[in-house]
Amino acid sequence: MRPLVAGNWKMHMGPTETRAFFGAFAPKGGDGAVQVLIFPPAVSLSVAAGTVGTDGPVTELGVQNIHWEESGAFTGETSASMAADAGARYALVGHSERRHVFGETNAETALKVARALATGLIPVLCVGETLEERRRGDLETVLLAQLEAGVAPVVASPGAELVVAYEPVWAIGTGETATPSDAATAHGLLAGRLAELLGSERAAGVPILYGGSVKPGNAAELMASPRVDGVLVGGASLDPESFSQIVEAAPRVR
Numbered sequence: 641m642r643p644l645v646a647g648n649w650k651m652h653m654g655p656t657e658t659r660a661f662f663g664a665f666a667p668k669g670g671d672g673a674v675q676v677l678i679f680p681p682a683v684s685l686s687v688a689a690g691t692v693g694t695d696g697p698v699t700e701l702g703v704q705n706i707h708w709e710e711s712g713a714f715t716g717e718t719s720a721s722m723a724a725d726a727g728a729r730y731a732l733v734g735h736s737e738r739r740h741v742f743g744e745t746n747a748e749t750a751l752k753v754a755r756a757l758a759t760g761l762i763p764v765l766c767v768g769e770t771l772e773e774r775r776r777g778d779l780e781t782v783l784l785a786q787l788e789a790g791v792a793p794v795v796a797s798p799g800a801e802l803v804v805a806y807e808p809v810w811a812i813g814t815g816e817t818a819t820p821s822d823a824a825t826a827h828g829l830l831a832g833r834l835a836e837l838l839g840s841e842r843a844a845g846v847p848i849l850y851g852g853s854v855k856p857g858n859a860a861e862l863m864a865s866p867r868v869d870g871v872l873v874g875g876a877s878l879d880p881e882s883f884s885q886i887v888e889a890a891p892r893v894r
């Protein structure tokens with residue numbers, strides 16, 4: 641599969657900065673060998689969509705969060721169909737900041753995955769353990785519980801696409817990165833369970849991304865690990881130059 645390099649802009653980059661980013665983002669070797677996906681804030685999706693073309697380096701856009709209901713009295717929320725209308729093809733679901741800052745549960749994550757699928761958006765299901773959970777030896781229990789909850793609606797939707805992102809909470813925005821061997825262990829665990837849940841053929845087509853302090857200096861090494869099919873980048877995706885370097889670091893042949 642083509643490596644997938646995704647940028648999660650979090651609560652950064654309004655429409656003006658988004659326009660400037662797309663004007664400056666020009667990774668070398670823009671030959672389509674790498675799939676490049678950006679998650680701008682919802683208010684910047686339309687502007688971003690106007691600049692994403694078949695020739696540009698960014699191939700797809702996604703929304704950072706959706707509500708599980710189709711529409712209604714949910715002040716401040718973004719629906720999956722609105723995001724799709726604004727240009728999103730993917731939806732981040734269960735990012736650790738949603739889980740740990742906003743208290744999102746596995747059950748809510750599952751509802752959001754179901755809504756994304758019903759709307760034709762591809763969910764990018766984020767899973768990851770906290771430092772405390774890792775130290776307690778609960779890595780496997782936590783990751784598999786998050787994975788199983790989020791994948792259940794995918795099991796029920798034959799043919800639906802999915803992306804999984806392993807993002808250890810202790811590595812997000814901290815400068816701490818999982819070692820390639822930590823990443824390989826977690827990705828192997830997730831790939832194995834995905835094969836049980838979806839069947840091995842379908843599971844093999846689900847990219848598993850690594851996220852957490854990915855930088856130009858560590859991206860190539862991480863993406864060389866087994867079953868690390870790409871990266872989900874926060875801070876380093878805000879700068880067109882560093883994000884370009886990460887795209888350039890992706891392996892060209894898998």
Ligand code: PGA
Nearest residue numbers: 812813852853873874875
């Ligand atoms: P970071 O964020 O690269 O800034 O650690 C990753 C993420 O939260 O997706």
